[in-house]
Amino acid sequence: MIRLEQATKFARTRGINKPIIERASLVLQRGKSIGLLGRNGAGKSTLLKLIAGTIRLDSGRIIRQGKISWPLGFAGSFQSTMTGEQNVRFVARIYGVDTRELIQYVEEFAELGPFFKAPVGTYSSGMKARLAFGLSMGVNFDYYLVDEITAVGDVNFKKKCRVVFESRLQESDVIMVSHSTTTIRDYCDCGVVLENGKLTYYDDIEDAISAHNRNMKER
Amino acid sequence: MLVREMEARFGNKPGGYVWAFLDPAANVALLTLIFQAIARAPPLGTSFPLFFGTGYIGFQFYQAMATYLNGAVRANKSLLNYPNVAPVDTIVARYILQLVTTVAVAVVVMSVIIATMRVPPEISWPPIIEAAFIASILGLGVGLSNNVLFIKYPLYEKVYAIISRPIYLISGVFFLPDAIPHPYKDIVLLNPLIHVTMHFRTGFYDEYRALGLDINYAYGFAFLTFFFGMVLFSMSSAVLRNE
Numbered sequence: 220m221i222r223l224e225q226a227t228k229f230a231r232t233r234g235i236n237k238p239i240i241e242r243a244s245l246v247l248q249r250g251k252s253i254g255l256l257g258r259n260g261a262g263k264s265t266l267l268k269l270i271a272g273t274i275r276l277d278s279g280r281i282i283r284q285g286k287i288s289w290p291l292g293f294a295g296s297f298q299s300t301m302t303g304e305q306n307v308r309f310v311a312r313i314y315g316v317d318t319r320e321l322i323q324y325v326e327e328f329a330e331l332g333p334f335f336k337a338p339v340g341t342y343s344s345g346m347k348a349r350l351a352f353g354l355s356m357g358v359n360f361d362y363y364l365v366d367e368i369t370a371v372g373d374v375n376f377k378k379k380c381r382v383v384f385e386s387r388l389q390e391s392d393v394i395m396v397s398h399s400t401t402t403i404r405d406y407c408d409c410g411v412v413l414e415n416g417k418l419t420y421y422d423d424i425e426d427a428i429s430a431h432n433r434n435m436k437e438r
Numbered sequence: 439m440l441v442r443e444m445e446a447r448f449g450n451k452p453g454g455y456v457w458a459f460l461d462p463a464a465n466v467a468l469l470t471l472i473f474q475a476i477a478r479a480p481p482l483g484t485s486f487p488l489f490f491g492t493g494y495i496g497f498q499f500y501q502a503m504a505t506y507l508n509g510a511v512r513a514n515k516s517l518l519n520y521p522n523v524a525p526v527d528t529i530v531a532r533y534i535l536q537l538v539t540t541v542a543v544a545v546v547v548m549s550v551i552i553a554t555m556r557v558p559p560e561i562s563w564p565p566i567i568e569a570a571f572i573a574s575i576l577g578l579g580v581g582l583s584n585n586v587l588f589i590k591y592p593l594y595e596k597v598y599a600i601i602s603r604p605i606y607l608i609s610g611v612f613f614l615p616d617a618i619p620h621p622y623k624d625i626v627l628l629n630p631l632i633h634v635t636m637h638f639r640t641g642f643y644d645e646y647r648a649l650g651l652d653i654n655y656a657y658g659f660a661f662l663t664f665f666f667g668m669v670l671f672s673m674s675s676a677v678l679r680n681e
Contacts, residue, residue, distance in 0.1 A: 272521040274679055289520045296519035300446060309442050313522050 221247040221270060221287070221362065221394075223418070225279035228269060230262065239265050241416035242279070249285065249361070252393045254407035254424055256431040261413045263396045264290070267364045270394065285361030291351060292366040299340030303331055303350050306339060307357075314358050321357045328353035328383075330376070349376065356383050363387070365395040400428050439514075439523070439531035446513075447535070458539050462498060462547050466490045469612055481614045482643055487551045488559065493611035495544045496638030499573035500631055501606070506536045507581025508588065511678050518679050525678040526671065529582060537574055544570070559642050566641035568653070573634045576660040582667030586674045610635040616649050623650065630659035 223245045230237045239262030247253055257263045267290045268274045270281060289296055297306050307325045311318040326335050329349040331342075339347060355363065388406070397403050403410070403424065410427020412419045414434050421427035448455045469490040473480070480489035510528040517523050552558050588595045609631040618626055626632060633656035636648045671678075 273519060275676060287521070296516055298442075298514065298516050301442070305442070305445060309517065310520070312441070313520060 220249055220282075220284045222282040223279070224282070226269070226276050226281060227278045228262075228265065228274075228276050230265070238416035240269075240413070240418060243416070243418040245411065245418050245420055247394070249392060251409050252388060252407045253395070254403035254410045254427060255394060255396045255413065256403070256410055256427055257413035258435060263413055264292070264366055266413060267366055267394065267396060270362075271364055286359070287362045288355055288358070288360040288364050290364045290366050291355045297339040297347060297350070300338055302338050303329070303335045303342070306350070307354055310354055310358065316358055321354075324357040325350065325353040328356065328379075352380055356387060359391070361391055363391055363393045365393055365397075367397050403428065439527045440534060442514075442517075443531050443535050459543055459546055462491075462494055462543055463550075465494055466547065466551070469494070473612065481617060482639065482646055483559070485551070485555055488555065488642065490612060491548055491551045492639045492642050493635050495540075495547060496569055496573065496635045497606065497609050497611050497631065498543070499540050499570045500577045500634060502540055503533070503536050503574050503577025504580040504584070504602075507532050507577065508584045510581065511585045512588075525585075525675060529578075529585070529671070533574070533578055533581075536577075540574075541570070560644050562641045562644065564641070565637050569634045569638035569641070572637075572653075572656050572660045573631070575664050576630060576634075576656075579660065579663030579665070579667040582671040583663070586670050586677060589677055590674075605629070605631065608632070616647075627652070630656045 223240075223243055226243045226245075227241050228239045230239050255263050255266065265274070269276060270283070271287060271290050272281075272283070273289070297303075298309075301309070304322060304326075307322050308318055310316075311321040329335070329346075329352075331346055331350060334342065334346060339350070342350070384406075393406055395403060395406055407424050410421045410424045410431075412421070412427055412431050412434065419427075419430065421430065448458075466487055470486040473490070474486055480486050482489055507529060510532045511518070511525050514523075514528045517528075518525060584595075584598065588598075608626060608629055610626075615623055615626050615632055615636065627650050633651055633653060636651045637653055637656070640646050640648050640651070
């Protein structure tokens with residue numbers, strides 16, 4: 220379970236002081252996968268980071284029960300001077316997973332061939348995404364925080380991702396940010412719409428999508 | 439984190455760890471060559487390598503530490519995307535790695551210098567260890583502060599680069615403050631690092647009296663800097679995470 224209580228966070232840069240979420244309270248129960256919708260720049264990615272704990276709230280609190288992943292984005296979490304293998308080993312150590320097992324799993328899954336032992340800085344964005352996806356699937360989490368990542372690679376790789384991801388979702392939940400309503404529909408049961416610093420929860424993902432579409436038409 | 443820093447620092451280029459030893463060795467050799475040409479004897483004792491070695495290595499406990507720590511958070515920026523990696527982890531890892539490295543370098547380089555001397559000096563460990571400790575704490579404080587200040591004020595980073603270079607010249611690596619005439623001596627002694635090199639040297643030269651050495655001043659300066667750095671660093675965790 221993840222619970223937000225009166226959570227408030229402002230985006231601050233050079234005079235701009237815009238609320239991302241303001242006094243938002245929300246309970247996300249285990250066993251439900253959630254799609255997070257909102258317009259460009261609404262703060263969806265920031266909200267994922269808040270849930271993950273990499274950035275802190277200005278006020279209020281977030282109570283987390285269960286193991287939550289780091290935000291899985293377009294390879295944002297790789298150190299470009301380290302090789303793919305070193306990055307994987309680093310994650311294995313900080314999450315207390317068996318190093319050799321994880322390396323083997325990711326090496327097979329990501330299909331990077333000899334590039335697995337080359338610095339991540341030399342990768343194409345597709346390769347990074349494959350590594351990122353393989354890595355996150357190699358560690359067991361109760362919640363996967365996914366930021367627009369499922370659309371990576373060619374058709375075959377996508378199919379493979381889908382199969383693995385769906386088997387993971389038997390026991391784990393996902394909180395997903397995506398602009399593609401098809402992806403959201405495929406993976407999520409319920410939805411949360413982020414608009415003007417307010418979070419609105421919908422038990423049915425279809426209601427969330429139509430509310431989001433209404434928001435988009437207004438402005 | 440420590441293993442990751444070791445891989446990054448020593449694993450990626452041929453020679454790896456050897457480079458850490460070559461730099462101070464080359465510096466001491468160069469200083470020896472230059473000064474042997476212009477002076478008959480070092481300000482202390484008879485061995486040029488020992489004089490410059492003690493100065494340079496004592497100074498390195500600060501300088502190498504501060505330089506390496508300055509980039510700690512920046513070099514690990516993307517790894518901070520993992521919620522269980524905190525900015526301070528990068529500092530701790532680099533502090534440990536740098537301290538171990540400088541100690542290893544000090545032992546090897548000083549042993550080589552001493553082995554080549556006809557009359558080996560009597561070594562007294564307490565001042566050596568104390569000086570190295572003070573210098574590393576001072577380096578840690580400067581590093582902590584700079585990680586925050588470089589992000590907040592990019593201009594300061596340029597200024598820092600300019601002012602940090604001549605510190606080498608005024609920290610007693612190749613001279614003794616004892617030899618400096620009156621009003622200037624007091625000014626030179628305001629630099630806490632000069633107390634570090636003086637104290638470090640007293641461990642190698644038992645005849646060296648180190649006039650003007652005030653170890654409490656060096657301690658005070660180092661711990662105040664460290665404290666300031668800690669406060670600044672912990673108050674700025676948001677800045678450090680998402681620049």
